[in-house]
Amino acid sequence: MVTALDDLAQWISTLTPDRIPAEQHRLARMRLLDTFGLIAAALDHSAGRSLLAWAGASAGAGATVIGSSAPALPAVAALVHGSLAHARDFDDTFIDSVVHPGSTVIATALATSEAADVTFETLTAAITVGYEIAARLGAVAGRGFHARGFHATGIIGPIAAAATAGYVKRLDASQLADAMSLATSMSSGLLAFMGDGGWSKWLHTGWSAHGGVTAAELAATGFRGPRHGLDHAYGLYGAFLGKPDAELNKLTERLGQTWLGASAHAKLYPCAHVIQPYIDAALAIREQTFATENVSTESIAAMRCVMAPWAIPIVAEPRASKIAPRNDLEAIASLPFMVAAALIEGRVDLRTLEQATIENPAIQALATRIVCAADPALGSGFDGRMDVTFHHGDPLSRTVGIAPPKEARIISKFNANTNGRSRPACDALLRALTDETPAGRKLMRLAHTAMTGPT
Structure with missing residues (x-):
C-alpha cells in the first residue's frame, strides 16, 4: 500500500x-x-x-x-x-x-x-x-x-x-x-x-x-x-x-x-510572531501621536490588544509573568512587555532582551495598563486590533496585521545581528548569498570567518 x-x-x-x-x-x-x-x-x-x-x-x-x-x-x-x-x-x-x-x-x-x-x-x-x-x-x-x-x-x-x-x-x-x-x-x-x-x-x-x-x-x-x-x-x-x-x-x-x-x-523583532504586528502598531502610534501632540506614555490610561483566542495563553497568560517577565524567554512571549518596550524606547531589538530592559520599572508600569482580549471572529490568523484610551483626548483604535518583510529589511536585520563581527567578512558573506553561488564547504568557510574572524 x-x-x-x-x-x-x-x-x-x-x-x-x-x-x-x-x-x-x-x-x-x-x-x-x-x-x-x-x-x-x-x-x-x-x-x-x-x-x-x-x-x-x-x-x-x-x-x-x-x-x-x-x-x-x-x-x-x-x-x-x-x-x-x-x-x-x-x-x-x-x-x-x-x-x-x-x-x-x-x-x-x-x-x-x-x-x-x-x-x-x-x-x-x-x-x-x-x-x-x-x-x-x-x-x-x-x-x-x-x-x-x-x-x-x-x-x-x-x-x-x-x-x-x-x-x-x-x-x-x-x-x-x-x-x-x-x-x-x-x-x-x-x-x-x-x-x-x-x-x-x-x-x-x-x-x-x-x-x-x-x-x-x-x-x-x-x-x-x-x-x-x-x-x-x-x-x-x-x-x-x-x-x-x-x-x-x-x-x-x-x-x-x-x-x-x-x-x-x-521576523523583524525578537519575540513571538503573534506579537509582531502589535509592535508595528505601537511604534506607529508612538511616531505619529507622540511626535505631533502633547502625548507620551504617561498619557496612556489603558491599552487593549484584541487577538484570536488561541494566542491568549501564549502571549497574555499568566498575567503576572507577562507584566514582569523574569528572563529573556518569558519576555519573548509577553505581549504587554514588548508593546510597552516599543512605546517607551521606540524600538524592539536584541537590547530589549537584556536584563536591564526586562527589569525597567517604567516598562513594567506601562505593561500593567496593557490588557489582551480574545475575539473569536479573528479565527486563526495574526490579525487583531489595538485600542488606546488616554487620560485626556480622544481614544485611538488601530487594526493590526502582518505581512512578510522585503529583502531590504532582511539585509538590515542581518547587518544588525552581525554587528560586532568581522564587517568585511560579513559583507563577503552577504555578497555570496545575494549574488554568488558558493558550494557547501566554501559557504561554511565564509560564514565561519564572518562570525569568528577579527572585527
Whole structure:
C-alpha cells in the first residue's frame, strides 16, 4: 500500500533544482542570510556558549560548527546551528501552524551540504524542499499541536529535516520514505518551558535537525522506517492529536505547483510572531501621536490588544509573568512587555532582551495598563486590533496585521545581528548569498570567518 510518506518521498526524489521556480531559490538565499545572522546573534548568549561547549566535547568530522574551532559530525553541527538560530526567537514562522521552519531546515541543509560539498543550487533546492514539507505537515495540524501542549516545531521539524537531508544525500524514493518515517519517531517537544523560561524551546529546533540528519543517515544504510508514520492510529497525527483521520490530502494537493513553503514569514523583532504586528502598531502610534501632540506614555490610561483566542495563553497568560517577565524567554512571549518596550524606547531589538530592559520599572508600569482580549471572529490568523484610551483626548483604535518583510529589511536585520563581527567578512558573506553561488564547504568557510574572524 502506498502511504502519504511514500507520495512525498516520490516527489522529493524526482525533483531537480531546475524544476523549482527561480523565486523559490531566491527566497532560500534570503533565508540563509537571515539564519546566519540569527546564529551570530546567539553566539554570545549563555545558551550559545553552552551549545558550543557541548559541540567542542563532541568531536567528529564532516561539518563546521560556527563559533568553534573543532569539526563535528553533521548531526552535531545541525543541532548546534538549529538551536542557535532559534535562541533569540527571531526566526521565521508559518502563520497557520506556528511552526518555525528555518532554524531546523537550514541548519540541516548547511551541515549535510558541507559534508557532501554540493552545489549552491542543490543547497537552495534542499531548503525549498524542507520548507515545503514543513508547511504541508503543519497545514494538516493547524494549531492542534500547541492546543495539546506540544511545541509544533519539534513535532514537524524532524520530518522536514529528514526530507532536507535526504535530498542533499540524493536518497532514492524508498530511502527518503524510510528517513521521514523514522523521523516521525523523533518528533517531540513540550511547552513546559512556558512555566519557568527553561531553554528546552531553543533545543527543539536543533534536536529536530539532529534527528532528521540521523534518520537520513540511517535510511541510507537500509534501516527501515514505519511507512504509516503519519496515517496509522498511532502515527504522528493519531498519537499527538488523536486524529488518525487527519486531512492528509493537504500533504500532496498541488504539490510542486503551489509552493506553500514560501508562506513562512521572517521576523523583524525578537519575540513571538503573534506579537509582531502589535509592535508595528505601537511604534506607529508612538511616531505619529507622540511626535505631533502633547502625548507620551504617561498619557496612556489603558491599552487593549484584541487577538484570536488561541494566542491568549501564549502571549497574555499568566498575567503576572507577562507584566514582569523574569528572563529573556518569558519576555519573548509577553505581549504587554514588548508593546510597552516599543512605546517607551521606540524600538524592539536584541537590547530589549537584556536584563536591564526586562527589569525597567517604567516598562513594567506601562505593561500593567496593557490588557489582551480574545475575539473569536479573528479565527486563526495574526490579525487583531489595538485600542488606546488616554487620560485626556480622544481614544485611538488601530487594526493590526502582518505581512512578510522585503529583502531590504532582511539585509538590515542581518547587518544588525552581525554587528560586532568581522564587517568585511560579513559583507563577503552577504555578497555570496545575494549574488554568488558558493558550494557547501566554501559557504561554511565564509560564514565561519564572518562570525569568528577579527572585527
